[in-house]
Amino acid sequence: MTRIQECEDCGSKAEFDIRGSTQGLFCSKCDWAVLRTYIPQIDLDRTTYKLFIISGDHKNKNQVKTIARVANVNFLQARQMLLGSDEQITEGSAVAIDNARQDLSDVGLEFYTEPDFPH
Numbered sequence: 001m002t003r004i005q006e007c008e009d010c011g012s013k014a015e016f017d018i019r020g021s022t023q024g025l026f027c028s029k030c031d032w033a034v035l036r037t038y039i040p041q042i043d044l045d046r047t048t049y050k051l052f053i054i055s056g057d058h059k060n061k062n063q064v065k066t067i068a069r070v071a072n073v074n075f076l077q078a079r080q081m082l083l084g085s086d087e088q089i090t091e092g093s094a095v096a097i098d099n100a101r102q103d104l105s106d107v108g109l110e111f112y113t114e115p116d117f118p119h
């Protein structure tokens, strides 16, 4: 299942929200919204998760690039993170962490979350 996170009208960030009795994805800029009655558990999870890298290869450009993107740091900082151990690279909501996990898995990075990720 594809998780919609961008407004289909203007491309701005869309976020899950509950407004009165209405729940769904709302665009942060315009009136676009996708309403739904079924809410995946992950969207209701208000926990902030921390994501740590267990191991990686600082010579692997794909891994470094992925770390740079997920951690929002530059290439050199990302390499430093890969040279360390148990480096926290990001933290965020369950949905954000779920996306980050997918990106890290795609390039073969090992990681863990605190608290444990239940989704």
Ligand SMILES: [Zn+2]
Pocket: 007, 008, 009, 010, 011, 012, 027, 028, 029, 030, 031, 032
């Ligand atoms: Zn929009």
